[in-house]
Amino acid sequence: EFLEGQTLREKLETGPLSRWRLVEYALETARGLAAAHEKGIVHRDLKPDNIFITRDDRVKILDFGLAKQAMEQSAEDGATVTSPPTTPGTVMGTAGYMSPEQVRGQAVDHRSDIFSFGAVLYEMAAGKRAFRGESSVETMNAILKEDVPEISVSGTQVSPGLDRIVRRCLEK
DSSP states (O other), X not given: OXXXXXXXXXXXXXXXXOHHHHHHHHHHHHHHHHHHHHTTEEOSOOSGGGEEEETTSOEEEOXXXXXXXXXXXXXXXXXXXXXXXXXXXXXXXXXXXXXXXXXXXXXXXXXXXXXXXXXXXXXXXXXXXXXXXXXHHHHHHHHHHOOOOOGGGGTOOOOHHHHHHHHHHTOO
């Protein structure tokens, strides 16, 4: 599919999103993740670089290169669809957006994508990454051991409801 527009990362670099855009992009991203999860697909690398905003402001989730079939499923023709297992202990994803389970190299399911979605949502609201360190190792350690700073610390005011959603997504 040929897409015209820009990634969410590029949109965030030009300045903060309006409250309306933030909610609209978050809802569309959540719907896209829900559709993938209904099919048993876990993205495993959700980040602003993999969320594309088309010229008509539609959201597309890109790069399912690390995606994994969460469970066996039967296809409509009766065939069983499986995916080869990931080697236990293998760490896959982008450091600042991985769930604690990914950092530890454990098995992941849809909850891992929800954690990553929370990190993206935090960045959309606060204008900075939820977890950041001097190196990838420090960033992954922050994911495991630290809570994200309050969004209001960044100078951005968000509704208590949105703050609750972000915090719920980022529960370890």
